[in-house]
Amino acid sequence: MWLLFALLAPFFWGFSNPMDAALRRNWFKNDLVLTSLCAITKLPVAICFLVLFGEGIIFGWPFVWIFFAGIIWMLAFVLYYRSLQIEEVSRVILILQFQPIMIFLIASVMIRESLNLGQFTAFLFIFIGSVLAAFRKTKSKWHFSKAFIFILLADFMWSFSDVIFKKYAVYFPNFWAAFGVELLGSSLLGGLLFFLPRYRGIYRDLKVSVRGWTLFFASAVFGVLGSLFFAYALTLGKASLTTVVIGLQPLFAVIFGLFLNRLIKEIPPESITKSDLVIKSLSFVLILIGLIYLYI
Secondary structure, eight states, X not given: OHHHHHHHHHHHHHHHHHHHHHHHHHTOOOHHHHHHHHHHTHXXXXXXXXXXXXTTOOOSHHHHHHHHHHHHHHHHHHHHHHHHHHSOHHHHHHHGGGHHHHHHHHHHHHSOOOOOHHHHHHHHHHHHHHHHTTEEEETTEEXXXXXXXXXXXXXHHHHHHHHHHHXXXXXXXXXHHHHHHHHXXXXXXXXXXXXXXXXXXXXXXXXXXXXXXXHHHHHHHHHHHHHHHHHHHHHHSOHHHHHHHGGGHHHHHHHHHHHHHHHOTTSOOOOOOHHHHHHHHHHHHHHHHHHHHHHO
């Protein structure tokens, strides 16, 4: 059951990633505003979970930490959207696979998780594959992706948030109550921005078509589903191993991106030059080897 829920997360995120790129490049030109709108969509879900499953929640430090984890988790999307603006979806998701290494380092300190030598070897493959994805060729020169630093920072924030959730979710009456509190924290950013004069004008000047809003809410639904399955998988298995399974997300993102590009013209096409295909394929193969080695 742990593996099933861990696999469903990248499946749904693979749907939302191409949509997010289309939203950032065509309708929402401000990373913080797009993040805040995404955060607001989490509020109804959070309230629903807390009303249905929140009985028995104790307002102590576990509540504060899970709420804080939600804030950190949502702030990372500012960096994620910026990365999608300047880099291909597949490369962004491939570099994001650096997250298992970060989540292991944080988990080893916060919740004393430990891995054996074989699992360290698997991490090495994933690390090389993630870094390799940051290289691309333009004309006759090789360049290192400008999005790499943004993605690494987002990786760190998401990893920190995930470990906090795993550590403190056990103090809640059930998983749904803990997840509801995390969503409540993540929705805080959206509410705060509405009270800042600097951003009120940006919200008023938004010109988003019905097509754009439809894509926005579809991406939000897929994103919440992915987060739900991932958070539930975290409570069933090791935080570091759960995150490694997310390494399949690039495959889902590429497949769904190719499919959705035929239906939604705003979704940016992937580069299919020989050098790019070789780099992406090699990067994914290395990450996949790490996953298989870890599973064995």
